[in-house]
Amino acid sequence: MxxxxxxxxxxxxxxxxxxxxxxxxxxxxxxxxxxxxxxxxxxxxxxxxxxxxxxxxxxxxxxxxxxxxxxxxxxxxxxxxxxxxxxxxxxxxxQGTPIDANQSPDREKLAALVREIHRQPTIAVALEIEEKISRYRRAIAPHATFAGALASLHRKIEPHMAAAARLSDGMVLCHNDLQENNLIAGLDGRLYAIDWEYAASGDAYFDLAVITEEFDWDTSGRENFLANYLQRVPGERELQRLQHWQHIYRYLALLWYAVQNCHRDLTGAPDRSDSIHREAEALLRRLY
Known part of the structure; x- marks a missing residue:
């Protein structure tokens, strides 16, 4: 203390x-x-x-x-x-509480918050996903027990990055870490986003992917949230775009944990080597 x-x-x-x-x-x-x-x-x-x-x-x-x-x-x-x-x-x-993923958050209110974030002016710093992944990979010790699984996963993710780039329609301001602890339901009835340290200009669907992955919604829940965000029924192209970014986000999150793990002397984080390896293998199976 x-x-x-x-x-x-x-x-x-x-x-x-x-x-x-x-x-x-x-x-x-x-x-x-x-x-x-x-x-x-x-x-x-x-x-x-x-x-x-x-x-x-x-x-x-x-x-x-x-x-x-x-x-x-x-x-x-x-x-x-x-x-x-x-x-x-x-x-x-x-004054408020973080929203609880287990209590079915108000998707309409959450989608409205994300839309409003994306309406703000862009900033000079952009999330170039391939560069971000490359920097994370360089920060991971090559002898780490999970390094091989992450390398195999990278090869599987590359086509999704290419597809996401083709489907992109430009950059907006993104929060890039809209998981439940960073979303506060205020006592005033409003929803707020906190912890903007990963914010950058980027693809709007990265924010949508973070939310749908972190809240672990099923297909119906994802489509409902996307419809609330778009304010119309999503088309096949938009559903595919979201799926590509979901895979990319899950991979990026694993790399983030791997970087944390390799720099525990600075972060004080516990050793998560086994769980990182298991999650990498699980994502590999999901992509086959």
Whole structure:
């Protein structure tokens, strides 16, 4: 457990008139440490960025740009301060709870949030999926027990990347990590997206793939969500496009965990070698 002096940045005067106090640690993600704090009588969230940000290919400048756009549109926790040295981020605390994948979230409301994100202006940083995958692969130790399975999986994913590129209709602003812990149902009745550290301009269907995979919807659920997003019945081309991106996302997520695993000295993550290998084999079977 860190002491309050270790949690609160020494340059807090940039964003608070009085010395902030730590209320409690928040459930920590796999890359960062977050705390609920009190500053000038207001509840805030302080996120201390991961020392493995470089290995995980995180672009904090892109995050700041996306946050400014999302903040203006009321789509995220209001931004208080983005540290220019990229050590931490301070936002308002949203009164609410993360949505629960097991309780059938409101697909219409979720689709509306994603549509609104995609309506925002694009930013200069783009998610070039082949480059992202290449950077992740370079950050994975070649002697890792799961390296062979991931290499086999890469060969199976390449045709899906090519097909997704052919079906693309341009770039939009994407959050790129819309899983349940990053979606907050506010007490005001609104839905908010938090943790924009993977945000970039990219293919809209990547965001849709993240949601449909993370919520583990069946075919009917996926088609219903896509219809809500498109505001019409999806065609075969759109269903195929979503499926390609689902496979790509699942592979990218495995690579992300593999990078985490190979840099446990920085992230403090537990050893997931066996589960990464099992999931890679399962995805290989799914693609045959």
């Amino acid at each position: 860190r002491t309050p002096a270790e949690v609160i940045p020494s340059d807090w005067a940039h964003w608070s008139h009085s010395a902030p106090t730590v209320v409690k640690p928040l459930s920590n993600g796999l890359t960062n440490r977050s705390y609920q704090i009190l500053a000038d009588g207001t509840l805030l969230v302080l996120r201390r960025n991961s020392p493995a940000s470089s290995q995980l290919d995180l672009n904090r400048m892109a995050e700041a740009q996306a946050l400014r756009l999302a903040d203006r549109a009321g789509l995220c926790a209001p931004v208080v301060y983005c540290d220019p040295q990229q050590r931490y981020l301070v936002t308002r605390f949203i």
